[in-house]
Structure formats: structure tokens, C-alpha cells
Amino acid sequence: MRLFATGLFVRAARSARLNASLRCPKAAPLSPSITRWSSSQAVERREDETHNTGSAYPTQTELRQYQNDNKPQTGSGTDTRQAFKEVFTGESQRNEIISREGLSRAFVEGESYVFDETSNLSPSIWNYIGRRLYMLPNHPICITRKLIESVFKGPTFKNHIASNPVVTTEANFDVLGFPKDHPGRSRTDTYYVNSSHVLRTHTSAHQLAAFQHMSKHNEKGYTICADVYRRDSIDHSHFPVFHQMEGARLWKFDSHVQTGEEQSDRTQQVYADLAQLPKLDLDRVEMPVETDPVRNPLQPEHNQEEVSAMVRHLMSSLEGLVHKVFNAAREGGIAGLDPNEKLKVRWVEAYFPFTSPSFELEVFWQGDWLELLGCGIVKQNILNNAGLHDRAGWAWGIGIERLAMLLFGIPDIRLFWSQDARFLNQFRAGQIKKFESFSKFPACYKDVAFWIDASPAAASPLTTEPANTSSTTGVAAAAGGDATKASPTEVQPAAFHENDVMEIVRDVAGSLAEDVKLVDEFVHPTKGRKSLCYRINYRSLERTLTNEEINRLHGDVCDRLVRELRIELR
Ligand code: FA5
Numbered sequence: 001m002r003l004f005a006t007g008l009f010v011r012a013a014r015s016a017r018l019n020a021s022l023r024c025p026k027a028a029p030l031s032p033s034i035t036r037w038s039s040s041q042a043v044e045r046r047e048d049e050t051h052n053t054g055s056a057y058p059t060q061t062e063l064r065q066y067q068n069d070n071k072p073q074t075g076s077g078t079d080t081r082q083a084f085k086e087v088f089t090g091e092s093q094r095n096e097i098i099s100r101e102g103l104s105r106a107f108v109e110g111e112s113y114v115f116d117e118t119s120n121l122s123p124s125i126w127n128y129i130g131r132r133l134y135m136l137p138n139h140p141i142c143i144t145r146k147l148i149e150s151v152f153k154g155p156t157f158k159n160h161i162a163s164n165p166v167v168t169t170e171a172n173f174d175v176l177g178f179p180k181d182h183p184g185r186s187r188t189d190t191y192y193v194n195s196s197h198v199l200r201t202h203t204s205a206h207q208l209a210a211f212q213h214m215s216k217h218n219e220k221g222y223t224i225c226a227d228v229y230r231r232d233s234i235d236h237s238h239f240p241v242f243h244q245m246e247g248a249r250l251w252k253f254d255s256h257v258q259t260g261e262e263q264s265d266r267t268q269q270v271y272a273d274l275a276q277l278p279k280l281d282l283d284r285v286e287m288p289v290e291t292d293p294v295r296n297p298l299q300p301e302h303n304q305e306e307v308s309a310m311v312r313h314l315m316s317s318l319e320g321l322v323h324k325v326f327n328a329a330r331e332g333g334i335a336g337l338d339p340n341e342k343l344k345v346r347w348v349e350a351y352f353p354f355t356s357p358s359f360e361l362e363v364f365w366q367g368d369w370l371e372l373l374g375c376g377i378v379k380q381n382i383l384n385n386a387g388l389h390d391r392a393g394w395a396w397g398i399g400i401e402r403l404a405m406l407l408f409g410i411p412d413i414r415l416f417w418s419q420d421a422r423f424l425n426q427f428r429a430g431q432i433k434k435f436e437s438f439s440k441f442p443a444c445y446k447d448v449a450f451w452i453d454a455s456p457a458a459a460s461p462l463t464t465e466p467a468n469t470s471s472t473t474g475v476a477a478a479a480g481g482d483a484t485k486a487s488p489t490e491v492q493p494a495a496f497h498e499n500d501v502m503e504i505v506r507d508v509a510g511s512l513a514e515d516v517k518l519v520d521e522f523v524h525p526t527k528g529r530k531s532l533c534y535r536i537n538y539r540s541l542e543r544t545l546t547n548e549e550i551n552r553l554h555g556d557v558c559d560r561l562v563r564e565l566r567i568e569l570r
């Protein structure tokens with residue numbers, strides 16, 4: 001039991017990387033011979049809570065209501081059923097990790113996954129799996145999901161939810177064209193269940209399956225809502241679990257190889273749909289006129305005219321969403337939104353392996369530009385793989401928390417996971433109202449300074465080279481992964497990765513850690529060793545922490561840093 005409670009999988013994974021002779025699953029015999037590590041507290045608690053008040057878990061009544069509202073389509077093919085069988089599975093299953101005589105396996109949403117030396121799940125993340133905040137009618141994540149779905153709605157868009165967060169590395173990375181050395185694949189950035197399965201890092205992991213579904217049902221578009229997982233920094237807008245929504249819209253064309261006339265027809269079709277979108281009163285500050293021909297080229301199967309039409313349709317659709325959200329937020333009295341000022345948005349060029357050209361949308365919010373989403377024209381080979389040779393179109397992926405924070409004025413991303421009635425009781429389905437902080441408890445800053453071991457280590461589970469290729473640097477964002485964090489302020493191959501510090505802090509302090517920042521870094525002038533100093537801010541959203549409690553937490557963090565990261569405290 002203790003092994004799990006103290007982050008077995010992080011340690012096992014690191015040890016496996018550092019010591020090639022260590023081979024799981026026989027590597028970590030457990031005593032007693034059977035260990036259970038369960039997130040079913042969530043499920044069990046739900047059974048007691050037949051009323052929604054104060055509960056962060058859907059009740060059985062809510063689940064049934066949800067299933068009735070979202071009946072699955074029947075008659076889908078094997079691939080699609082396989083890929084979407086986790087959708088609408090009904091009652092949440094008991095999730096647990098069971099270890100028996102050195103073999104560990106996770107049961108997630110009724111599926112079983114055997115751990116191996118790549119596994120790096122930790123208790124801090126395990127406890128969030130299966131919470132399904134997007135299904136609680138009175139939760140801000142669910143209210144925001146429904147608002148997005150009201151813009152991208154049927155019959156054009158089929159709205160899906162994907163409840164099982166475990167996906168294959170193939171679905172999360174390979175089919176989307178992620179290079180083998182992409183930093184998003186690194187075990188320091190992604191939670192590996194085993195070498196072939198990860199906790200999805202983005203909703204795009206379901207893109208191919210959703211396109212297959214569209215192909216079977218002759219649909220024009222989809223949205224998918226899901227919880228996604230990334231090993232990442234700790235601050236008010238980053239949490240290792242957050243929610244994303246993905247959307248796509250395709251147009252069907254008569255033939256793959258087109259004559260000039262057919263191309264023109266296809267473009268006209270997109271423009272006709274564009275004309276149906278509401279006209280918006282907003283300030284578009286910048287617009288990428290031409291995208292980089294090497295990194296973000298027009299795809300060989302497309303022509304400029306039709307792509308321009310699809311990009312305009314994409315941008316107008318998303319501006320429509322943002323416009324609706326901001327109007328709702330203004331009406332709800334959210335601070336920082338001047339009713340007399342037009343909403344300012346800007347489009348910037350971005351890079352995603354699965355769209356080209358690609359863009360990000362930013363909004364001007366409280367004096368700064370805030371990234372809301374990534375999007376682009378879907379790579380034709382993905383559509384071809386789904387049997388959609390005769391279609392082309394766009395896709396986007398948005399962070400629901402980012403939108404919900406704006407919509408309700410929620411200042412800290414940890415609050416979404418709060419089970420405090422003072423948080424949960426402030427929200428009602430279909431209503432946008434400013435969140436009132438119930439009080440601000442004192443912060444407590446503690447520093448930890450240490451020397452890092454500069455010996456090289458593999459950054460990716462699949463390569464031994466540090467991830468830093470031309471395909472992954474220079475242009476913003478590709479669904480997680482940051483090659484620069486191996487050493488926080490300079491790129492160098494090192495055994496140390498900042499995300500491992502974050503993971504230990506999260507494991508020990510959970511949501512009591514408000515943020516963690518690098519405050520000092522230097523290299524010893526003669527020994528050449530590097531020193532780092534991190535400042536951890538411990539603060540509860542719900543109560544005042546005692547000194548003893550903070551000292552104990554900080555002591556545990558320091559102990560684990562020494563034990564697991566091979567650092568030397570200064
Ligand atoms: C993606 O995840 C792409 N899959 C989006 C996409 C889909 C592009 C389809 C093209 C086509 P990105 O890593 O930028 O991209 O994340 C998308 C959005 O998720 C961000 O714009 C942000 O709103 C949100 N997001 C990303 N990381 C976090 C985090 N740690 N916490 C909260 N929100 C986050």
C-alpha cells in the first residue's frame with residue numbers, strides 16, 4: 001500500500017530509465033501480495049449523494065438523465081464501436097489498481113491495463129479519474145460544455161463525450177503524425193499507463209475514431225468533450241487534469257481529383273455555409289495573411305481557394321463561440337469586461353502535426369492576450385484513414401477551464417475540483433453568474449534549493465535523444481510537451497526534469513500547492529554543478545493551514561526530491 005501512496009509509479013519509471021537492468025513487472029514485488037489502490041472513493045461517495053448539492057460526482061439520477069439525453073447511435077461498425085464503446089457506458093465503473101505478486105494492473109472504466117516499466121501514474125492523478133465533472137448539470141465545466149455545444153449543435157454536429165481517459169499511444173500520437181521525438185511523448189510530460197497506453201493528453205486522441213463515426217453515419221461534424229491529463233507546471237491556470245472540447249466540420253466533394261469547376265463548387269458550398277453564420281461585432285486585431293510555406297503549408301490535396309474558404313469558416317465559427325461566451329460573461333457581470341468595449345481577438349500561426357495550416361485564437365482579457373484554442377485544416381491522410389477521401393474540413397481544440405474561468409470569473413483552476421458546498425452551490429445549469437470568492441486564506445511560501453545531477457537521460461520513452469528537433473521548436477503548441485523544461489531556463493540534456501518536481505509536489509500536497517516557481521538558478525563556478533531553487537506556495541482554497549501541517553508537507557517534498565530525483569539539497 002505504502003508503495004502506491006508514495007508514488008511507486010513515478011519512482012519505478014525513473015528507476016527503469018536510470019537503471020537498464022531493472023525490468024518490471026517483476027521488478028517491484030509488493031508485500032502484502034495483494035495491494036489495492038482505488039479511486040472508487042469517488043464512486044462510493046456518489047452512491048450516498050442522491051442530491052447534487054455539495055457533490056462533485058454525478059448522482060445515478062443525473063447519469064440516467066444524461067444517458068437519456070445522449071442515446072448512442074446504433075448500427076456503427078466494429079472500429080467505431082470499439083473506439084466509442086466508452087462513450088455513454090452509463091454508470092461509472094469502479095476504478096482501481098491491483099497489485100498481486102509483483103504484477104500491477106489498473107482497472108479503468110471496466111477495462112484492464114497491465115503496468116510495465118514505462119508506467120508513471122501517481123496517486124495525485126489517479127484520484128481524479130472518473131470524476132466526470134462535465135456531466136454534473138450544475139458544475140461550471142458542464143455549463144460551459146453545454147454552452148459550447150449550443151454553438152456547435154445538431155444536426156450539423158454530433159456531440160460526444162469520451163469517458164475512458166486511457167487511449168493507445170497510437171491514437172494519442174501516431175495516427176496524428178506526432179514525430180517520434182516530439183516532447184509531448186516524453187514520460188516527463190505524459191502519464192503512461194504502460195508502454196502502449198497513456199492517459200490522453202488531448203481530445204484529438206479520438207479524432208480518427210470520430211471521423212470513422214462520421215463516415216459510417218454520413219455526419220458533417222462532431223464535438224468531443226473529455227478530461228485530459230498532462231504532467232505540467234503548477235499555477236493558477238495549470239492543473240494536471242483539465243477538460244478539452246474538440247470540434248470538426250467537413251465538407252463532402254464529388255470526387256477526389258477535381259476539375260476546376262468542381263473545386264469552385266466546393267468553395268461555393270463552404271461560402272454558402274459561411275453566409276449562414278451570425279455576423280459579429282468584434283475587433284479582430286491581427287490576421288495571419290499567409291502561413292509559413294514549410295511548417296504550415298497548403299496540403300497537396302487542397303487548393304488555395306477552398307482552403308481560404310474553410311479557414312474563414314473556421315475562424316468565423318470560433319469567433320462566434322467566443323462572442324457568445326463573452327456576451328454571457330458580460331451579462332453575468334464578470335469583472336474586466338467593459339460593456340462598452342468590443343471584444344478583441346487575434347489569430348496567430350501555430351503548429352500541430354495533424355492540421356495544416358494551423359492557428360491559435362487569443363482574446364484580450366484583463367490587460368493581456370490569453371490563448372484559448374488551437375485549430376486548423378485537418379490533414380487529409382487522417383481523413384483518408386477514416387475512409388473520408390472525398391471530404392475536407394477543419395478541427396479545433398479548446399480548454400474548457402480557460403473558457404469557464406472567463407465565463408464565471410473563477411480565479412484558480414484548482415477550484416473546479418473543489419467539493420466545498422460554498423463553491424458548488426454557486427452554480428446553476430444554464431446560468432452565468434460571477435463567482436464570489438468565499439475567502440482568501442493565507443499563503444505560505446517555502447523554498448527548496450538543490451544541486452542537480454547533470455548526467456544525461458532519455459527525455460522520451462521512445463528515443464534516447466533529448467527532444468529538440470526542428471519539427472517541435474520555434475512555433476507554438478502541439479498538444480502538450482515542452483522541450484525546454486529538461487533544465488528550466490536552458491536546454492541541455494539532463495537527468496533532471498522540472499515536471500518531476502511538480503509531480504512530487506502534487507503527490508505530497510495535492511491541491512494545497514497553489515504554485516511552484518523557479519526563483520533561482522546558477523552554475524557552480526569551479527565544480528560546474530547546477531543549483532536550482534523552487535519556491536512553493538502552500539495555500540488551501542478552503543481553510544487556513546497550520547505551520548505543522550506545512551512543515552510536514554514541505555519536509556515530505558524535500559525527502560522525496562532527494563530519494564526520487566537524485567538531487568542534493570543545498
Ligand atoms: C491541443 O491540445 C490540440 N489537440 C488542439 C487542436 C485540436 C488543434 C484540433 C488543432 C485541431 P493545445 O496543447 O494548445 O492543443 O491545447 C489546446 C487548449 O487547451 C489550449 O489552447 C488551452 O486552452 C488548453 N490547455 C492546454 N494546456 C492546459 C493546461 N495545462 N491547463 C488548462 N488548459 C490547458
Ligand code: MG
Binds near residue numbers: 478
Ligand atoms: Mg497551445
